[in-house]
Amino acid sequence: MTxxxxxxxxxxxxxxxxxAVLFVSATDTPExxxxxxxxxxxxxxxxxxxxxxxxxxxxxxxxFVVVFTCNTCPYAKxxxxxxxxxxxxxxxxxFPVIAINPNDVSKQPEDSMEEMMARSKEKGYxxxxxxxxxxxVASAFGASKTPHVxxxxxxxxxxxxxxxxxxxxxxPREASDVKQKYVEAAIDALLAGKKPAxxxxxxxxxxxxWKDA
Numbered sequence: 001m002t003x004x005x006x007x008x009x010x011x012x013x014x015x016x017x018x019x020a021v022l023f024v025s026a027t028d029t030p031e032x033x034x035x036x037x038x039x040x041x042x043x044x045x046x047x048x049x050x051x052x053x054x055x056x057x058x059x060x061x062x063x064f065v066v067v068f069t070c071n072t073c074p075y076a077k078x079x080x081x082x083x084x085x086x087x088x089x090x091x092x093x094x095f096p097v098i099a100i101n102p103n104d105v106s107k108q109p110e111d112s113m114e115e116m117m118a119r120s121k122e123k124g125y126x127x128x129x130x131x132x133x134x135x136x137v138a139s140a141f142g143a144s145k146t147p148h149v150x151x152x153x154x155x156x157x158x159x160x161x162x163x164x165x166x167x168x169x170x171x172p173r174e175a176s177d178v179k180q181k182y183v184e185a186a187i188d189a190l191l192a193g194k195k196p197a198x199x200x201x202x203x204x205x206x207x208x209x210w211k212d213a
Contacts (some may be wrong), residue, residue: 002128014182033142036199040066040152040160043137045100045130050119053099053128055152055160062094063153063190064160065183067131068143070101070118071112073206075172076146080123080176082168083147087127087181095187097127102138103146103209111209138208145205151186151196163190166201 034040045052055064065086068176069076103111113131120129132138141150151164164186173179186196 014055033140034150034162034165035142035163040150040162040164041140041191042160045132045137046113047128047130048113048120048125049128053098053130058096060094061096061154063151063163063187065090065095065097065187066150066152067097067147068102068138068145068149068204068208069099069147070103070108070111070206071115072103072108073146075205078173079147079168079176079205081206084123084126086093086168087125089184090187091126093187095191099125099127099129100132100137101129101146102132102135102143104135104211105133106211107209117124135208135211142207145203146208147205148203148208149183151183151190153190164196164199166203170201172204 040055044052047053055061058064067083069079069083083099088202091097101111105112109115109209116129116131119125141148143150147168149166149168150162150165151152152160153163155161164183166182168179168181168183170180170182180198182198182201185198189196
């Protein structure tokens with residue numbers, strides 16, 4: 001084999017490995033989940049205060065900002081203050097934040113309930129921070145990243161309709177660089193009796209740490 005052929009072979013092999021890694025990373029998530037227009041099932045998960053929390057507990061809510069997040073992902077940390085601000089701005093308007101940590105603790109020990117309790121207290125969370133130990137809720141929603149947001153609108157019949165899925169805004173790293181606030185725009189539209197102009201936007205974050213099959 002000539003030197004040029006060797007270089008070509010190594011280059012092609014490297015590209016194939018890269019593609020394979022990307023494919024595994026992209027598909028290491030639940031295949032099914034809610035789409036915009038679907039109705040989300042209620043759930044009951046344990047909060048950091050020890051109480052069991054469900055959507056049905058919020059009798060006067062107009063909808064919810066369900067955020068799959070965690071203690072450990074750098075993107076979740078970058079968005080933490082913005083998630084707090086979402087609850088501060090919209091909970092009183094009927095759209096409270098419900099934060100859910102779905103990471104497998106055996107792979108990410110810092111996402112344990114004890115660590116979640118400490119994080120919630122340290123940062124002064126004004127919203128529930130729930131532990132999805134079985135990962136059934138994250139799987140049902142089709143969440144794949146932390147953070148990954150689902151804006152739900154409570155219909156007249158009490159059902160929870162998915163109206164937006166994806167990123168909080170268009171600047172994962174710097175809040176000061178945000179030009180489009182996707183979640184805020186979706187909620188504002190729903191409060192005005194309209195449909196969100198943007199209903200999906202790719203979530204940017206860390207892959208959820210799933211349990212081994």
